[in-house]
Amino acid sequence: MKKILITGAAGFLGSHLCDKFIDEGFKVIGMDNLITGDLKNIEHLFKLDNFEFYHHDVSKFVHVADELDYILHFASPASPIDYLKIPIQTLKVGSLGTHNLLGLAKAKDARLLIASTSEVYGDPLVHPQTEDYYGNVNTIGPRGVYDEAKRFQESMTMAYHRFHGLETRIVRIFNTYGPRMRLNDGRVIPAFIGQALRGEDLTVFGDGSQTRSFCYVDDQVEGIYKLLLSDYAEPVNIGNPYEISILDFAEEIIKLTGTEQKIVFKPLPKDDPMQRQPDITRAKSILGWEPKVNREEGMKLTYDYFKSLSKEELQRSEHKDFSVHNRK
Numbered sequence: 001m002k003k004i005l006i007t008g009a010a011g012f013l014g015s016h017l018c019d020k021f022i023d024e025g026f027k028v029i030g031m032d033n034l035i036t037g038d039l040k041n042i043e044h045l046f047k048l049d050n051f052e053f054y055h056h057d058v059s060k061f062v063h064v065a066d067e068l069d070y071i072l073h074f075a076s077p078a079s080p081i082d083y084l085k086i087p088i089q090t091l092k093v094g095s096l097g098t099h100n101l102l103g104l105a106k107a108k109d110a111r112l113l114i115a116s117t118s119e120v121y122g123d124p125l126v127h128p129q130t131e132d133y134y135g136n137v138n139t140i141g142p143r144g145v146y147d148e149a150k151r152f153q154e155s156m157t158m159a160y161h162r163f164h165g166l167e168t169r170i171v172r173i174f175n176t177y178g179p180r181m182r183l184n185d186g187r188v189i190p191a192f193i194g195q196a197l198r199g200e201d202l203t204v205f206g207d208g209s210q211t212r213s214f215c216y217v218d219d220q221v222e223g224i225y226k227l228l229l230s231d232y233a234e235p236v237n238i239g240n241p242y243e244i245s246i247l248d249f250a251e252e253i254i255k256l257t258g259t260e261q262k263i264v265f266k267p268l269p270k271d272d273p274m275q276r277q278p279d280i281t282r283a284k285s286i287l288g289w290e291p292k293v294n295r296e297e298g299m300k301l302t303y304d305y306f307k308s309l310s311k312e313e314l315q316r317s318e319h320k321d322f323s324v325h326n327r328k
Contacts, residue, residue, distance in 0.1 A: 094149025174239025208247025
């Protein structure tokens with residue numbers, strides 16, 4: 001049985017990846033410090049013999065007694081609200097955490113895949129974004145703590161690949177959505193759904209002309225799985241290339257929820273990218289991957305998930321207390 005360590009295992013994407021690798025017959029070791037993750041996302045796995053969990057911060061030394069075949073590094077705040085509240089931890093998990101896991105991969109002779117992001121492109125001057133575009137990032141802006149953590153993470157990963165011959169993979173994740181997202185974490189879809197569930201008007205920043213491309217979580221996970229098992233070490237975009245403006249998307253949400261909310265406009269946050277659309281030519285040609293779930297289907301599944309939650313579960317999904325961590 002192949003063994004895989006998944007960091008950020010209790011998070012949105014991490015928990016779905018745990019499910020995927022369990023289903024594929026792997027022994028899965030999940031690791032999370034639970035700053036932004038939630039054990040509820042993986043509690044259904046605790047009864048399984050081929051799953052175990054470590055409550056640990058990967059910014060500190062990482063020890064795993066077992067042999068490992070693969071490591072997925074998905075430990076990081078991934079939403080603007082999170083990484084603006086805990087900027088130091090965001091930088092540390094992208095730098096110290098990545099260094100620790102690269103060292104672990106080297107010691108275990110394991111293949112490591114890191115979760116990078118479309119944010120490495122910043123507010124792009126190239127559209128759609130291809131993997132050979134270097135980006136347009138404000139290093140000292142409020143979003144720089146996340147953008148630069150991911151860019152450094154990529155650089156260190158490639159250094160280990162070139163200098164030590166370590167087997168590494170880099171996935172650049174574009175906007176992904178689905179069940180287990182946290183409401184009101186600053187990302188578009190959970191923010192809109194949270195407002196719709198509470199009967200509030202939907203907040204659009206700027207004039208709503210900025211665009212995003214949304215990928216359903218099952219498609220994202222399948223792309224990551226294929227990349228891990230491929231022979232390709234350069235970054236690969238995994239996302240849905242179908243682009244929509246935020247204003248049009250807000251109107252879609254109102255139609256989906258059957259409510260009568262209005263759309264209200266607020267100033268655009270600093271360095272908020274105006275365009276997000278992946279070029280997935282590389283994923284198609286190298287991995288034979290492209291998304292299958294259209295936005296209408298994926299959004300219905302996501303909205304139905306949040307509607308099924310109890311009031312207590314919804315409140316837990318909305319709030320995270322960072323007070324213990326905000327000075328570290």
